[in-house]
Amino acid sequence: MKLNRQFSRLLNGWMILSIGIVLLILFPNISILINFFTQETSNWDHIKTHILPLLIQNTSIIMIFTGFFTIMIGTSLAWLVSAYDFPFKRFFQWGLILPLAIPPYIAAYTYNGMLNYTGVIQTGLRNQFNIQVDQRYFDIMTLPGSIFIFTLFLYPYVYMITRAFLANQSAALIENAKMLGSNSFEIFFRVVMPISRGAIVGGVSLVLLEVLNDYGVVQYFGIPTFSTAIFQTWFGMGDLNAAIKLSATLMFIVFFILIVEKFLRGRKRYSYTAARVRPLTPIRLTGWRAWSVFAYAGIIFALAFLIPVIQLVDWMVLTYDKMIDPVFLSLIFNSLFVALAGAAMIVIFAVIVANFARTQQNWLSKASTRTIILGYSIPGAVIAVGIITVFIQIDELLFGIYEAIGLDPTLILSTSLFMLISAFVIRFLAVGFNAIESGFDKTGIKFSEASRTLGMSMTKTFFKVDVHLIKGAIFSGFILSFIEIMKELPLTLILRPFNFDTLSTKAFQYASDEQIHEASLPSIIIIVLSGIAIYFFHHVVEKEPD
Amino acid sequence: MKKQYVLFSIIAMMLLVLAACGGNNNEESQNNTDGSNTTGDDQGEINLYTGRHYETDQALYDQFTDETGIKVNVIKGKDDELIARLEREGKASKADLLITADAGRLYRAKTQELLQPVESDTLTNNIPEKYRDPENEWFGLTKRARIIAYHKERVNPDDIQSYEDLTKDAFQDKVLIRSSSNIYNQSLLASLIALNGEPDAKTWAEGVVDNMARDPKGGDRDQAIAVAAGEGDVAVMNTYYLGKMLNAEDEEQVKAAEQLGVIFPNQDSTGTHVNISGIGLTTSSPNKDNAILFMEFLTKEQAQEQFAKANYEYPVNPNVAVADLLESWGSFKEQDLNLSKLGEFNNEAIMIMNEIGWK
Numbered sequence: 025m026k027l028n029r030q031f032s033r034l035l036n037g038w039m040i041l042s043i044g045i046v047l048l049i050l051f052p053n054i055s056i057l058i059n060f061f062t063q064e065t066s067n068w069d070h071i072k073t074h075i076l077p078l079l080i081q082n083t084s085i086i087m088i089f090t091g092f093f094t095i096m097i098g099t100s101l102a103w104l105v106s107a108y109d110f111p112f113k114r115f116f117q118w119g120l121i122l123p124l125a126i127p128p129y130i131a132a133y134t135y136n137g138m139l140n141y142t143g144v145i146q147t148g149l150r151n152q153f154n155i156q157v158d159q160r161y162f163d164i165m166t167l168p169g170s171i172f173i174f175t176l177f178l179y180p181y182v183y184m185i186t187r188a189f190l191a192n193q194s195a196a197l198i199e200n201a202k203m204l205g206s207n208s209f210e211i212f213f214r215v216v217m218p219i220s221r222g223a224i225v226g227g228v229s230l231v232l233l234e235v236l237n238d239y240g241v242v243q244y245f246g247i248p249t250f251s252t253a254i255f256q257t258w259f260g261m262g263d264l265n266a267a268i269k270l271s272a273t274l275m276f277i278v279f280f281i282l283i284v285e286k287f288l289r290g291r292k293r294y295s296y297t298a299a300r301v302r303p304l305t306p307i308r309l310t311g312w313r314a315w316s317v318f319a320y321a322g323i324i325f326a327l328a329f330l331i332p333v334i335q336l337v338d339w340m341v342l343t344y345d346k347m348i349d350p351v352f353l354s355l356i357f358n359s360l361f362v363a364l365a366g367a368a369m370i371v372i373f374a375v376i377v378a379n380f381a382r383t384q385q386n387w388l389s390k391a392s393t394r395t396i397i398l399g400y401s402i403p404g405a406v407i408a409v410g411i412i413t414v415f416i417q418i419d420e421l422l423f424g425i426y427e428a429i430g431l432d433p434t435l436i437l438s439t440s441l442f443m444l445i446s447a448f449v450i451r452f453l454a455v456g457f458n459a460i461e462s463g464f465d466k467t468g469i470k471f472s473e474a475s476r477t478l479g480m481s482m483t484k485t486f487f488k489v490d491v492h493l494i495k496g497a498i499f500s501g502f503i504l505s506f507i508e509i510m511k512e513l514p515l516t517l518i519l520r521p522f523n524f525d526t527l528s529t530k531a532f533q534y535a536s537d538e539q540i541h542e543a544s545l546p547s548i549i550i551i552v553l554s555g556i557a558i559y560f561f562h563h564v565v566e567k568e569p570d
Numbered sequence: 571m572k573k574q575y576v577l578f579s580i581i582a583m584m585l586l587v588l589a590a591c592g593g594n595n596n597e598e599s600q601n602n603t604d605g606s607n608t609t610g611d612d613q614g615e616i617n618l619y620t621g622r623h624y625e626t627d628q629a630l631y632d633q634f635t636d637e638t639g640i641k642v643n644v645i646k647g648k649d650d651e652l653i654a655r656l657e658r659e660g661k662a663s664k665a666d667l668l669i670t671a672d673a674g675r676l677y678r679a680k681t682q683e684l685l686q687p688v689e690s691d692t693l694t695n696n697i698p699e700k701y702r703d704p705e706n707e708w709f710g711l712t713k714r715a716r717i718i719a720y721h722k723e724r725v726n727p728d729d730i731q732s733y734e735d736l737t738k739d740a741f742q743d744k745v746l747i748r749s750s751s752n753i754y755n756q757s758l759l760a761s762l763i764a765l766n767g768e769p770d771a772k773t774w775a776e777g778v779v780d781n782m783a784r785d786p787k788g789g790d791r792d793q794a795i796a797v798a799a800g801e802g803d804v805a806v807m808n809t810y811y812l813g814k815m816l817n818a819e820d821e822e823q824v825k826a827a828e829q830l831g832v833i834f835p836n837q838d839s840t841g842t843h844v845n846i847s848g849i850g851l852t853t854s855s856p857n858k859d860n861a862i863l864f865m866e867f868l869t870k871e872q873a874q875e876q877f878a879k880a881n882y883e884y885p886v887n888p889n890v891a892v893a894d895l896l897e898s899w900g901s902f903k904e905q906d907l908n909l910s911k912l913g914e915f916n917n918e919a920i921m922i923m924n925e926i927g928w929k
Contacts, residue, residue: 074924140792141799142822159801165787246749246787248929256751258650261917262678342819408651412658419662435662518651522617522643522664533623533646538789538811541819 038482039388042380045373046395049450052410053398067257067266075253076273083249083277086171086242087232093175094231098182099224101321103216106190107198107208109308110317117187118562120321123328124180125554127511129240130531130547131177132170133540134332136244137339139164144335165245174235176328181234182227185462188500189223190216192466195304221288226462229285230455233400236274239514240532250274251403264409271406278401282394333551339544347545356549359510359526362441366448367456367505371498373449374456379486382464383472393461400454404514407451411519415443444519451515452508456501463497464490503561507554527553615641616860619656620669621649622847626880634867640860649675649753656684656852663854666861669711671847672753674760676708677913685850688862696869696887700908701846710846710909711868712883715902716758717842719805719812719830721797730804732836733762733843737777744803745778746793749786750923754808758843759922760915761905765840768918776926786929791815791823798826805830808845813882813895834902841905845912846886 104110105117138144139162146162149155164172201215217224239251250270258267309317377396381389399407415438426436437443471493475485491498513528520529527546534543620627623646631642645652649670656663656679668685670676679685685707693702693709701710720730729740736745748755762771783802793805794815815827834842849868855861867873874885879893891897 070921070924136788136792141795142820142826146799147822156800159796159799163784165792166785243751244788246751246785246929248751252751255650256920258654261920409654409658412655416659416662435659435664438659439664514651517647518655520645522645525646529646537623538791538814 036482038376038380039384042377042389042392045377045453046392048446049395049399049453052407052414052450053402054410065263065265067261067263068269071253071257071266071270075248078248079250079253079270082167082247083236085167086174086247086249087235089168089171090174090178090235091228091232093171094179094182095224095228097175097324098179098227099186099217099220100212101179101324102183102187102190102220103212104317104321106187106304107306108317109306110314110321112318112322113306116321116325118559119325119329121180121184121558121562122325122555123177124184124507125551125558126177126329126332127240127513127528127531127547127550128173128177128234128238129244129513130336130535130543130550131332132164132173132241132244133535133543134335134547135164135169135173137540138331138335144338167247170241170245170247173241174231174238176324178231178234179324179328181230182224184500185227186220186223189220191304198304223462225285225288226458229281230458232281233278233454236278236401237403239403250277254403254406258406267406271402274401274403278397282397282401333548336544336548336551339541340548343541344545347542352545355525355527355530355546356553358524359528359550360553362445362448362516362526363506363509366445366452366509367502369445369449370453370456370505371460371502373453374460374501375498378457378460378464379490381461382469383482393457396457397454399450400452404451404512408447408515408518411443411447411450412438415446439521441521441524444516444521444524447515447519448505448509448512451512452505455508456505459501459504460494460497463494463500466497467493500561503557506557510550510554510557613639613641614857614860615643616666616857616864617643617645617664618667618669618864619645619647619652619665620667621647621652621671621675622669624881626876629880630868630873630876633873634864637867638860638863640863642864653679653682653684657682659854661854663852664856665852666855666857667849667864668852669847669849672757672912673708673710673846673848673909674753674757674913674916676703676848676850677910678916679850680705680707680910681913684853686853686855688851688865690862690866692866693869696866696874696889698886698888700906701848701886703850703910704908708848708850709865709869710848710886712847712874712877712881713844713886714808714810714846714883715834715842715844715904716754716806717809717812718833718835719794719797719807720833721803722829722831725803725831727831727833730833730835732839733758734774734777735835736804736806737774737781741781741804743781743783745781746783746796746802746805747778747786748788748790748793748806750920750928754790754845755806756916756919756923757845757912758806759919760912761843761907763915763918763922764907764911765905768922771919772922772926775922775928779926779928794830795823795826798829809884809896809899810882813893816895817882832899834899836905837903841903844884844904844909846909847883 101116101120105113105120136143140146141159143162146157149157163169197219198211198215201211206214237251239255242249243252243255250273254267254270254274257263257270374396377392381393416435419435419437422437426432467490471489472485475489476482480488511528513532516526516529517532520526527550531543531546531550534540534546618631628644631644635641645665647655649672652668652670653675656665656668659665668676668679670679676685680703687706688709689706694706697709701713702708718730718733718736720727729735729738735741750756759771759775762774766774783796788796790805790807790811791814793807794812796802797805809832812827812830812832815823818824818827836842849865851858851861851865868877869887871887871890874887874890877883878885878890878896882893882895884892884896
């Protein structure tokens with residue numbers, strides 16, 4: 025009786041939709057994971073003895089250092105921008121997110137193109153001053169070099185989330201600390217870092233998942249990591265089973281990160297009870313203090329955005345005349361189309377599951393939220409295989425229907441854009457979901473509960489109350505997913521329909537053929553479009569608590 | 571005021587997306603019906619999966635469409651991913667043709683029964699036997715030689731005449747070669763396994779690793795640049811990369827490439843390692859006749875000339891002259907090996923590389 029009532033309370037539209045979404049994500053992954061339980065192959069023995077130790081070592085080093093540096097840079101910038109006024113601060117507020125617009129693999133090619141023997145720096149020294157330098161000091165294609173690239177182009181995740189938190193939440197605590205006589209360093213390390221723990225951990229876990237999933241940078245730099253090894257065993261040795269075992273090992277690491285994340289965020293829920301929170305009032309810095317803060321933010325901005333973009337523009341000038349044609353315009357349209365459609369679907373799905381999960385705290389909702397992260401944690405190419413398998417099966421099931429409505433019984437879904445966009449949803453749902461979940465976390469459940477008590481249904485409450493409270497979060501989720509899809513590579517490469525190119529497939533095509541100059545134009549356009557998205561994001565979301 | 575603005579812009583964007591979705595679906599279904607109508611006509615289309623990404627290839631496809639009226643639909647990707655996609659699509663696949671940039675990959679597609687034999691006198695006449703599958707399931711289109719580039723001032727070319735010379739003590743810390751994940755190196759080692767046996771090939775690979783100037787990284791061009799920069803003295807690379815560097819828009823690449831000389835290794839013994847990019851007809855091909863026409867078109871003299879000139883590759887058709895630059899490097903003796911061996915020994919090559927720590 026009790027069980028029955030509990031079940032009927034659960035059973036509503038939100039739950040059914042959520043379960044549907046979770047299944048959508050689960051199916052492709054199951055079709056891959058089933059292979060995990062098959063017998064070990066001889067290749068797996070070989071991998072275990074010869075390459076696995078190195079993979080674990082390299083991957084751990086990259087993750088630890090990238091994690092550390094992104095936390096330091098991201099949090100310190102977030103703090104400076106929130107708590108102080110200094111020259112060009114208004115620009116830096118959003119300018120410091122811009123590095124997110126540059127795909128790390130393009131950054132890697134660009135930095136190497138600048139620093140290597142034929143690059144602008146060494147040629148300048150050689151031709152102007154006749155200085156030959158030791159190559160070792162200019163070699164970025166190393167393990168530390170990859171940490172440099174990942175740090176610079178991924179720190180905005182930490183910066184963004186932490187800053188949003190600090191701007192809205194911390195005024196009272198920080199002002200108290202100040203009154204009690206703490207100096208700014210003490211405040212940063214003893215108040216700011218601990219209270220923004222949740223935000224920092226959320227940001228850095230996104231960074232680490234991006235790092236684990238990266239293929240472009242480590243492959244170009246020749247650093248064996250899990251993602252390169254998965255590709256090599258699957259494609260090189262033709263052994264999907266061994267590749268999946270590697271993926272599964274990687275997934276354990278990911279789950280570990282996610283559990284640690286939940287644990288570190290702790291049981292505390294930071295939600296505010298007042299409808300209005302007092303934002304932090306920035307202190308105006310003057311003199312050398314102002315300019316040194318400016319210099320710090322400026323150097324990071326220059327390294328992570330300005331310099332690589334100038335280099336890319338320089339290369340673009342060399343090649344643009346032979347690149348621009350009507351076909352090129354279609355690339356821009358294609359990229360925008362899949363990114364907008366994908367991001368829209370992601371936020372809709374994410375809102376549904378997040379709302380289900382927070383209103384009904386039970387094993388089912390918990391399982392749903394964990395499943396959503398799955399897509400983000402498995403390398404794109406591996407997901408792609410799962411997705412193709414599932415879509416071909418769906419197509420085969422639908423052959424009868426195709427015939428009934430007068431179409432050829434061939435692969436229709438699995439050769440259409442629908443498959444690609446679904447793939448983006450599966451892959452990046454976690455990105456939108458994280459943003460929206462944290463929006464819900466922040467507002468808490470008090471207002472919705474009040475609305476329910478006053479007699480509105482869950483769905484009505486959602487549209488009348490919740491959407492208004494979290495629209496900033498919905499928007500961030502949309503923009504972040506948009507940017508991710510613009511930059512995405514392996515899924516787009518494998519799953520796109522015939523004659524369908526996007527900016528990122530074009531940029532990659534040139535870069536992988538070692539024609540980095542030709543790759544600059546599509547890269548620049550990716551950066552500009554994502555940059556506009558970031559600007560828009562900042563100006564709409566920033567001004568929201570009005 | 572602002573709240574409404576945000577909400578409005580969200581709704582507007584969703585509507586836009588929905589409209590675009592709807593529009594696109596219509597367009598697509600139209601395309602589909604168009605496609606099924608025209609396949610019966612004398613024009614039709616072919617669907618191509620290709621691992622070659624050069625702009626010049628597109629020009630060839632356009633030329634084919636101009637001549638025959640047959641439309642060429644293309645999906646570009648990495649060789650391995652395209653093969654994985656073909657395998658998953660199985661019988662229902664719409665792909666007619668697979669082009670890869672490595673013979674070993676075509677061999678793998680064949681062993682996975684993704685390709686079917688093609689009986690065509692044009693193809694067998696245009697392509698020498700060793701550049702095609704013994705059962706005619708795949709055919710080479712262009713050749714590339716894996717050569718040794720040396721620094722003209724620092725190296726006496728007499729010292730470096732074979733792949734084996736790379737392992738000599740004289741080149742301790744002087745050898746530049748890319749990582750073992752690179753298919754060209756895997757195929758090079760596979761060819762040495764086929765010619766000299768596994769123990770010898772393994773010893774050779776160990777010698778190369780011992781002599782490496784640095785941990786392998788970057789592409790073929792990066793190896794050449796590292797020689798110019800003095801990080802090492804000799805680099806293993808494909809011919810067309812050097813050709814492209816010498817003709818690059820970037821003056822510095824040209825200057826770097828000009829410091830290098832070319833050695834075709836093993837002229838007195840087993841010959842220089844040659845790989846191909848090639849094409850195969852898929853098992854499921856829905857437009858078989860058109861696809862074979864396209865294969866024949868690519869091996870004819872006109873198309874072969876274009877391949878050779880635009881991309882500094884060697885044509886497989888022996889009647890076609892090579893580009894002037896390649897001409898200036900002279901003719902050379904090739905490994906006497908059917909290229910399907912590259913696929914047969916690929917797995918062993920990777921295992922050796924992992925075991926001896928070729929990163």
